[in-house]
Amino acid sequence: MQSADIQIAFDAAPIGLVLSEGRVIRACNEAFATLVGYSKNSLVGQSFRMFYGSDAEFEAIRDIGLTALQTSGTYSDERLVLHKDGHTVWSRFRARSLTPDDPLARLVLSYAAISERSDLVQLTPRERQVLGFMGQGMTSKEIAKTLELSPRTIEDIRARMIKRHGVKRASELVARMMMRGK
Template sequence: METQLALLAFNAAPVAIVLTEQRVIRACNATFARLLGYRAEDLPGQSFRLFYGSDEEFEEIRDVGLTLLRETGSYTDERLVRHRAGHALWCRFRATTLAPEAPLDRLVMSFAPIHEGGPVSLSKRERQVLELMNRRLTSKEIAARLHLSPRTVDDVRGRLIKRFGVRRSADILPMLGGRG
């Protein structure tokens, strides 16, 4: 009886919850699947790569928070994930490892959308720049990390400013629910 209640609570939870092993989905609730445009029964066995725009993005995001997961067992940030329809969702991400010595072996994660507007359609470069802006990196630091010129990063910021109708790039993240 308790197992059935726990399963019911997991499946009906208003928060998007997913359990992964080695970055492969083992279980997720309906809220998680709906958030990303899938059916819950279609996701177990799928790589988490499905929710990122490129292999490069997927590999880079792996190491974000790894130290904190090892040290404290949990990690929180805001990140862009890809919906099945192809647009980006800005989400608050929380992870708890069940294996601190090897944090990615088994993780319980939750995702909550923090952008109230419609779907956000961003290029790979725009996603990269926004992610690094959210980590409070300057244009110069972003350029170095992405092997670009600072001018290219400024051009991307300019396009984002125009698209979101804001005065400066620092106004974009609060609009999407990021740190800003």
């Protein structure tokens, strides 16, 4: 396969693809740019910090999957990514490290929107964090420990989101956020 063919495949892929170095975007395709609402050219050279609601959220997300990247070179989860317009996009995320000794030095990432619609729910930064961890199957106690909050605080956040979205259980809330718009 020719180099030009490889570039065409990267650019035309139906999911968002990113080459990252040190958590900075070095290259991305049009599908990723569309997913997050920016032009492709404006993303190159930008930190992934722009897709998270706070510095704390950006730092916390770094460590999720780091062990898996160190041991197997790959990691995947489902996460909320902040769109340029301020709403969040629930996406399936996959990462492969090209430098296993320093997993974040050079990564190939893919992002696939779980919902086809971009008018997803407005969430506070804390709600985004809690919902993201819920989507990874973490309990309130595990989320509380990760965020250095009390389990009761996490339960309160979960309860407010459950009530606001008219569901009975946390699993229904996560499913609704994933299926929203389908």
